[in-house]
Amino acid sequence: MTTTVTAPAAGSPAPPRAPRAKPQRGWFAQLMLRLHFYAGVLVGPFILVAAVSGGLYALAPTAEQIVYSHELRAPASDTQLPLAEQIRAAQSHIGDGGALSAVRPAPEPGQTTRVMFATPGLGPSESTAVFVDPATAEIRGELVAYGSSGALPLRTWVSSLHRNLNLGEPGRVYSELAASWLGIIALAGLGLWVVRVRKSRTKKDFVRPNRRYRGYRKSLSWHTSLGIWVLLGALFLSATGITWSQYGGGNVGTVRHALGGATPAVNTNLDGAPAGGDEHAHHHGPVAAPTGEANPDTFDAMLAIAQRINVNTGQVEISPPAAPGQAWVVKEIQAKYPTEVDAVAINGSTMEVVDRVDFAGFSPLAKLSRWGIDLHMGVMFGLVNQIVLFFIAAGIATLVVLGYLMWWRRRPTRSSPLEFASPPRRGVIRGAPWWGVGLVLLAAAGVGVLLPFVGWTLVGFVVVDTLVGVVRQRRALAHAGPGAERKPG
Amino acid sequence: MLERHTMLKNYTRATRFGVVLAAALIALTGCSGGAGGDTKSAQQTGAQAADSVTIEEAWVKSAGPGDMTAGFGVLENSSDTDVNVVSVSSAASPMMELHETVANESGQMVMREVEGGFVIPAGGKLVLEPAGNHIMLMDLPEAVTAGDDVTFTLTFADGSTLDFTAIVKDYAGANENYEGGHGEMSHGAEHGAEQGAASGEAADSAHDAHSGH
Numbered sequence: 001m002t003t004t005v006t007a008p009a010a011g012s013p014a015p016p017r018a019p020r021a022k023p024q025r026g027w028f029a030q031l032m033l034r035l036h037f038y039a040g041v042l043v044g045p046f047i048l049v050a051a052v053s054g055g056l057y058a059l060a061p062t063a064e065q066i067v068y069s070h071e072l073r074a075p076a077s078d079t080q081l082p083l084a085e086q087i088r089a090a091q092s093h094i095g096d097g098g099a100l101s102a103v104r105p106a107p108e109p110g111q112t113t114r115v116m117f118a119t120p121g122l123g124p125s126e127s128t129a130v131f132v133d134p135a136t137a138e139i140r141g142e143l144v145a146y147g148s149s150g151a152l153p154l155r156t157w158v159s160s161l162h163r164n165l166n167l168g169e170p171g172r173v174y175s176e177l178a179a180s181w182l183g184i185i186a187l188a189g190l191g192l193w194v195v196r197v198r199k200s201r202t203k204k205d206f207v208r209p210n211r212r213y214r215g216y217r218k219s220l221s222w223h224t225s226l227g228i229w230v231l232l233g234a235l236f237l238s239a240t241g242i243t244w245s246q247y248g249g250g251n252v253g254t255v256r257h258a259l260g261g262a263t264p265a266v267n268t269n270l271d272g273a274p275a276g277g278d279e280h281a282h283h284h285g286p287v288a289a290p291t292g293e294a295n296p297d298t299f300d301a302m303l304a305i306a307q308r309i310n311v312n313t314g315q316v317e318i319s320p321p322a323a324p325g326q327a328w329v330v331k332e333i334q335a336k337y338p339t340e341v342d343a344v345a346i347n348g349s350t351m352e353v354v355d356r357v358d359f360a361g362f363s364p365l366a367k368l369s370r371w372g373i374d375l376h377m378g379v380m381f382g383l384v385n386q387i388v389l390f391f392i393a394a395g396i397a398t399l400v401v402l403g404y405l406m407w408w409r410r411r412p413t414r415s416s417p418l419e420f421a422s423p424p425r426r427g428v429i430r431g432a433p434w435w436g437v438g439l440v441l442l443a444a445a446g447v448g449v450l451l452p453f454v455g456w457t458l459v460g461f462v463v464v465d466t467l468v469g470v471v472r473q474r475r476a477l478a479h480a481g482p483g484a485e486r487k488p489g
Numbered sequence: 490m491l492e493r494h495t496m497l498k499n500y501t502r503a504t505r506f507g508v509v510l511a512a513a514l515i516a517l518t519g520c521s522g523g524a525g526g527d528t529k530s531a532q533q534t535g536a537q538a539a540d541s542v543t544i545e546e547a548w549v550k551s552a553g554p555g556d557m558t559a560g561f562g563v564l565e566n567s568s569d570t571d572v573n574v575v576s577v578s579s580a581a582s583p584m585m586e587l588h589e590t591v592a593n594e595s596g597q598m599v600m601r602e603v604e605g606g607f608v609i610p611a612g613g614k615l616v617l618e619p620a621g622n623h624i625m626l627m628d629l630p631e632a633v634t635a636g637d638d639v640t641f642t643l644t645f646a647d648g649s650t651l652d653f654t655a656i657v658k659d660y661a662g663a664n665e666n667y668e669g670g671h672g673e674m675s676h677g678a679e680h681g682a683e684q685g686a687a688s689g690e691a692a693d694s695a696h697d698a699h700s701g702h
Contacts, residue, residue, distance in 0.1 A: 293596075294594060295593070295595060295596045298591070298592055298593060305591075308603070308605050309604060320594065328594070348593060349595070349599075350593070350601070351591055351593050351601045352601065353604070
């Protein structure tokens, strides 16, 4: 968090007078230090929770395969019953407990078909998935599935923990705070790393921890070298994580839209009206029961038609319309590379194809956001993806702990056992040239507007910090007389 | 999964075809080289789709001038690759389409043009029958009456064509002959949507074969 050069470790309450006559050199590094320190100390707990829950989420798909193996798998067989038969089996299993909302045919031999029902009492984006053996129509089980990734209860729980601490919508504040600040803290850390590695004579300590160090220097060496390795991952997770957030995510969506990077969606309106642009559709309202008719026999025909249009992967979802006047949608749901997310809208009455969307036709920005989401969720490159994410998460969690450790280790042990180490001093911006001040203000305003949580917390911090400074200055003036007024405050 | 079935079938057919071809080569040239297994498709060996397709029991439902009607029969593909019929033409109608019949969301059977045309599976059959796949003839300039012959030209994806003649019948009288085909249809459906409504083994019996090339 600091160096022995810029901030004295054994904090004397009144540091030596800053040479204020000329613009200070290294004002930028000092600003980065102050940013990295305060943001890290204040947002650290949230980042720690996000990293730990995110690391767990990376393990969740594997755990899901084990925990729910009975539901997800069935004896491999050469025969496959028509979807209609599988759907009817699921319907007689569920009875009046839900309305048929979608079907995901078994993608490969040995896997089960998911027949999904909108069930009263479930949360947003949740549906009851009935797992059917495609060869025998045997019901293998029934679980609540969440969202477009079809997460089962275990993964959903971990996912919610990561997203909102399982506190519902208000809990999302935590993850937005963590995602918004993580990137800034990481970049400030990179700034410090670059400045210091140039001055250092032990450059190796900046890429791998020096095992001979003890105490503060040990934590610093670990924090610095681990940080540079985790940096890109942290920046990526921060940037993609923000797209899920309420406020920042909304702004990112608006910017994407303006740049023509919106994710194309099939137009399901049968009356010719344009499609409603609902990009993150999977995380909004509860799964609606189709108000149109969902004849089980139609699913087979829908799939066959879609396969002639652009559906060419086994991972498919067939959805009857959620409202009258809407088309059926057959869409590929293969997040694993190569991304297969083409979709077709088909009029359920005339059986005519009314619209299609092809991933190949996505704008580069829309493709990148798709890949960003899939990489963040660890589904794009399967197990390798998940292992890498797990290590990045573990790295970020370790960095937070090391950061606090560094702060703890440079506390003034002699004066008082409970006193905290002094933070990097304030007022460094006064030493910056005019353009530096301008750039910093501009960057703060820009980021603050795009990421409201950064903006609000930054404003809050500056207000509190200024008040504290003013109060301290007055006290110092009252105690020490006019001479203390030149202390940076 | 569905693709896998087809591929597996293709593979074994290809192997078998290759063995036959290799035997023929050996017989012709006396050469003992074992190049047989590499033969992959009819196209690659220079054969055209039309050469490997036959139609049996071709017939057309009788209809008056200005009406629409349909043509039926059993298309058979003896090659080791799927064959794609992309269009059809006939002097009997200026406007023709390749249709399938599917169940819509309210359970009604709906006729619709098949995107990309019919696919006859490798070594398999595609049954054209009432309430199933059929050749649609619209805006008939003249009546087609029972006993007439109607000549069709099928065009395949590789550009080759197949001409055949179908006899016109009154549909009501021919109806019971097609009952047997429906049971076979559901068997074909087990092979799934990949093959569309293609019926694997269906073959109608007791019908005056009116096939032709």
